Amino acid sequence: MEQLTQFAPFLLMFVVLYFFMIRPQQKRAKNEKEFENSLKVGDKIVTKSGFHGKIAELAETTVVIETMSGKLKLERSAISLELSAALNKKA
Incomplete structure (x- = not known):
């Protein structure tokens, strides 16, 4: 249990990084690809x-x-x- 509480901040940082940096970038790339294909x-x-x-x-x-x-x-x-x-x- 103690190891889990030590690991929790790293897990939380990864979740925040994913939702604020990685996911929006993937969404933007998908929108650009759809735009290029709609021309x-x-x-x-x-x-x-x-x-x-x-x-x-x-x-x-x-x-x-x-x-x-x-x-x-x-x-x-x-x-x-x-x-x-x-x-x-x-x-």
């Missing part, structure tokens, strides 16, 4: 580097976007925001 051709997007464009082609891990200056091939993870849904909600 479709024609969506207006903004990349993490600030480029605005429209999706022209989709591949498994990459996306080709049309911008005012031409086409760019990027990783899907480089897209930070999808504007089509936000613009449709305002209208």
Whole structure:
């Protein structure tokens, strides 16, 4: 019983670490993956580097976007925001 009380603070630290650090990170990663999978051709997007464009082609891990200056091939993870849904909600 004495060993259990000595081990309890470490167990409590692990539980707190899990619920405040590990679990939210897993949730965020899942949401990002769902966002990447929900993209479709024609969506207006903004990349993490600030480029605005429209999706022209989709591949498994990459996306080709049309911008005012031409086409760019990027990783899907480089897209930070999808504007089509936000613009449709305002209208």
